[in-house]
Amino acid sequence: MAQALVQVRGVSKSYYRDSLEIPVLRNISFDIPEGEFLALMGPSGSGKTTLLNLISGIDQPSGGDLVVAGENIARMSEGQLAKWRSQHIGLVFQFYNLLPVLTAFENVELPLLLYKLSKADRRKRVETALTIVGLGDRMDHYPRQLSGGQEQRVAIARAIVTDPTLLLADEPTGDLDKVSAEEIMTLLSRLNKEFNKTIVMVTHDPRAAEKAHSIRNLDKGELA
Amino acid sequence: MIPASYTFRNVTKHKVTSTLTIFGVGLVVFVFTAVLMLAHGLFATLVATGSDDNVVIIRKASQSEVTSIIMREQADIVSTFPEIKLGQDNKPLFTNELYVLISLVKRDDDGSSNVTVRGVTEKSMEMRPDIKILEGRMYQPGTAEIIAGKSISNRFKGCKVGEQVRFGSRDWTVVGVFDAAGSAFDSEIWGDIEQMMDAFRRPVYSSLTMKLNDPASLAAVTSRIEGDLRLQLEAKPEKEYYAAQSTATTQFIMIVGVAICIIFSFGAIVGAMITMYAAVANRTKEIGTLRSLGFSRLAILRTFLFESFVISLAGGIIGLAGASFLRFVEVSTVNFNTFSELAFNFRLNGPTIISAIVFAVVMGFLGGFLPAVRASRLKIVDSLRAT
Known part of the structure; x- marks a missing residue:
């Protein structure tokens, strides 16, 4: 049997307020196979976003191992993690997190600036990514000139432009109306089916979770 | 990036x-x-007041012309130095000058300020080719005529062409205004040295200036001055003197x-x-x-x-x-x-x-x-x- 793309082994995470330890995740273990579309669900404060942050390498576990694409990121330094993220992870945020002073094209181009690519290569990739999300005609628009749904699609284009190993989305429909949310979920499904992208999505929305292949529930820092 | x-x-x-x-x-x-x-x-x-090949000579240990005294005999000895360049008239490009401070009234606020009056010779102008008469004419030697630097002419009463200014117990007529190309001479009044020495009752010069055949011969001039006990003087390149x-x-x-x-x-x-x-x-x-x-x-x-x-x-x-x-x-x-x-x-x-x-x-x-x-x-x- 092929090795899972993501292996979570006994991962725990605690935060400290003064000297008081606040456990957020307790001894979590599970695998995510390649090509999976997983929805992480659970009530607020259950540790969904924390788990997503650990898998994406923007935070580090207090204990346990996290092997993603064959590398144990729990043991990486911050510098190594930054480089690893740029190569393997595409992130989609609830509030899009686009840089307001950059155009849609420039926002999508950002992750490519960490690669040694010619300007022409970057342009080609950005145009492809924006075409996939259906915004080929809005490349020169600034975020303020786009609707919420369009902004989120730009954010998805930014997440896929480097062709990452893993696409991680934190409440991608949380700030959108019903129609836009539906469009975004359709787009993520398409990325999973047509482009075989492995997706881990945190959501509160059961309709969004329906698009996923599997659902895992977290409660009080443990897998339910 | x-x-x-x-x-x-x-x-x-x-x-x-x-x-x-x-x-x-x-x-x-x-x-x-x-x-x-x-x-x-x-x-x-x-x-800018100095020229590369001019040398200023003042009394030893004097920091400037204000405190310098040079006897006529000393000037006569220096004027015979062979390092001095000859002018078109075949005479040495050498000048002895008198430096006196007077107080003049300003045009704009009636306040007064010290102004330099320089007694000069006919060679003074020739040795400083950047200086040009801007208005009027050169003073006549042997008369109470003076020329004023353009900065002085603009800022002090009695210093425009045709006006009179009183100092040294005499009334002096301004017959010309000169442009010294932005140098310190623009802030001076020039007149015939003999008239100035007489008016100020100063029988001595303040400084000597010579143009050298070759700027490298400064060392020879210095050693000549030091070798003559009658000359308690000091020679400096003109640029260095004014920079100091x-x-x-x-x-x-x-x-x-x-x-x-x-x-x-x-x-x-x-x-x-x-x-x-x-x-x-x-x-x-x-x-x-x-x-x-x-x-x-x-x-x-x-x-x-x-x-x-x-x-x-x-x-x-x-x-x-x-x-x-x-x-x-x-x-x-x-x-x-x-x-x-x-x-x-x-x-x-x-x-x-x-x-x-x-x-x-x-x-x-x-x-x-x-x-x-x-x-x-x-x-x-x-x-x-x-x-």
Whole structure:
């Protein structure tokens, strides 16, 4: 049997307020196979976003191992993690997190600036990514000139432009109306089916979770 | 690398804070540049007063012509030195001059100030070819006629062509105004030395000036003077002599001016720091996003330092541009070495431009460093939670 793309082994995470330890995740273990579309669900404060942050390498576990694409990121330094993220992870945020002073094209181009690519290569990739999300005609628009749904699609284009190993989305429909949310979920499904992208999505929305292949529930820092 | 357009657009996006910070840095750079231009203007004016192949001789240990006394016999001996170049008339290019300070009334405020009167010979003009009669004519030797430097003519009563001015118990008629090409001679009044010595009852000269056949023969002149016990004199290249005249005043301007600028610069640095801290606070989420995309701490540090650099450079350029207009302003001050009024212009030169820009950039760096470090040290998870 092929090795899972993501292996979570006994991962725990605690935060400290003064000297008081606040456990957020307790001894979590599970695998995510390649090509999976997983929805992480659970009530607020259950540790969904924390788990997503650990898998994406923007935070580090207090204990346990996290092997993603064959590398144990729990043991990486911050510098190594930054480089690893740029190569393997595409992130989609609830509030899009686009840089307001950059155009849609420039926002999508950002992750490519960490690669040694010619300007022409970057342009080609950005145009492809924006075409996939259906915004080929809005490349020169600034975020303020786009609707919420369009902004989120730009954010998805930014997440896929480097062709990452893993696409991680934190409440991608949380700030959108019903129609836009539906469009975004359709787009993520398409990325999973047509482009075989492995997706881990945190959501509160059961309709969004329906698009996923599997659902895992977290409660009080443990897998339910 | 985070694109430079991100920095430029953020600077222009926050117009009010950026403009105020740029203005603050610009103001300090303006003052700093003005001080350097002032000091350089004074120095350049006095250096321009000398010619490369002219040598000034004054009494040994005298710092300037004001305290120098040279006997006629001593002048006669020096005038025979073979190193002296001959003029077109085959006579030595050598002049003995008298230097006297008088008090004249200013045109604009009725206040008085010390003005240099120089008794000169027929060779004085020939040895300083940059000096030209601008208006009127040369004085007639043996008469109470004088010519005034253009700065003196403009600023003191009785010094325009046709007017009379009283000093040395005589009334002197101004028959000409001369242009000394921005040198210290512009701030002098010239007349026949014999008439001046008689009027001031001074039977001695203040200085001797000779033009050398070859500037390298200064050593020969020096050794000739030192070898003759009758000559308790000292020879200096004219440029060096006048440059030394600027030292005390230039140093005073520099010390006071730069001290003021350093105090001002604290204000500008704090201003830049507040602006950059505000930028970091307003863009915490963007910093988190950039870091989550894979940009390193160093990339964030560099971006915010670059923003501070752009703001300070803009301030520097604006301050420098504003100060450059001071070139058209003529100011006057008392030369601390001669106690006479000296008019000069603010002058902008390469080192001043470089110093002003470096000063601005250093202010930007000092103001931007701590906020940039703060930006680079933000935890990604915390910054993504920022609103």
